[in-house]
Amino acid sequence: MSNEYRRITKDGLWDNNIVFSQALGLCPLLAVTGTATNGLGMGLATTVVMVASGLLISLLRGIITPQVRIPVFVLIIAVLVTLVDMSMNAWVHDLHKVLGLFIPLIVTNCAILGRAESFASRNTVMKSMYDGLMMGIGFTLALVLLGAAREILGSGTLFSNAVQLLGSWARFIEITLIEDYKGFLLIILPPGGFLVLGFILALKRLLDQKLAGREQQAIDASAKLQPETS
């Protein structure tokens, strides 16, 4: 059982990461990752929606038939996002002013429907919520990484405006890395998002290859040992 949860964790964070492996959810990804703070906000909001949709869809999986599942999932996710949007607007208005732009964008994130379809509709409530959480955290990591890379290259700062999102305690993570930096406009504009994402994807492939190579070596080594012992 715990093995299965370890599998889900590894899937969400690395092996099957929404952005780096499945290349899903690129629309919100490229739109908001001009700064690391924006990426963090979008990632957190998406995580909340993914956990909630995992809960609801795995609860209802017994009564939803395969023939109508897609419209029902879309309906559930859309209602969820709208309710989150409305309640944030009413009760945490300052946060909503920062994140408000991104929340409707969550609906366009096909990764949520993807997880509903491929995981939550087939697994227990606990597992589905855990999967939503891990996938969400993996997505958040990807957004923050991409946002940070673009922000450093594009404007020479890191986590600017984090205070608006997290409150005044977060002032210490707002860093100006390069003083008097004129900025590199291309990286901030959408094409820069594609460029940086391309480099990060390439880097992940390289890392995966290296890891696979090491595993292969280990297997070869144990295979060599085998005949000696027998």
Next chain:
Amino acid sequence: MSTPKEPQYRKRVGYQAVLLGGFSTLATALLVAGNIATKDDIKARQKEDLLRSLNQVVPTEYYDSDLLDQPLSIADKRGDNLTVYRGLQGMQVNALAWEVVGKGYAGDIRLIMGVNAEGEVLGVRVLSHAETPGLGDKIEVAKDDWILGFKNHSLVNTSNQQWRVKKDGGEFDQFSGATITPRAIVTAVHDGLIFFQQHTDELLRPPVINSDDEPLQRASLSE
């Protein structure tokens, strides 16, 4: 994972229809409930936001009334209705604020401008824009204090010729690499002042106290 045997009734079209219809009804009910629960709070928050942006262009010492009370609605030269918020001191209109729109490099730039009773600009702020980051976004007060340069300018102390960016022979700076954005704002503010000039009487007329109000009630309110 072994799937439990599917009962026969679930394969019928009727079940699918009821399922889909049921979920749609449920979704609608939830959204209606959510809307009712949050409507008033959202309206209150939006009012606070509006007041906060109005206070950036109309300092509080200019009025002792409720800025959001009885806004005027006047058609501008294009026929669009402008909502003008009035700040009263005693019974005199002492400051006005309204929204103007400039045609920027990347779509509309929404601005709010405040003007005193003599037609001098009290302040201008950008409400929303989509200008290029790093070039045109110096119009935001958080990035640059260029927008503060409009203060105290009026049609009297600045001629029509001077209401332009320096490149076009006027008074106001442009940014290096971005002329269209500041030009749009200068034009929008200038148009705003012309609007004030054309409607001065209407704008400065003190609001009529509703004659339906019973005098007794009014007296008790003023206490």
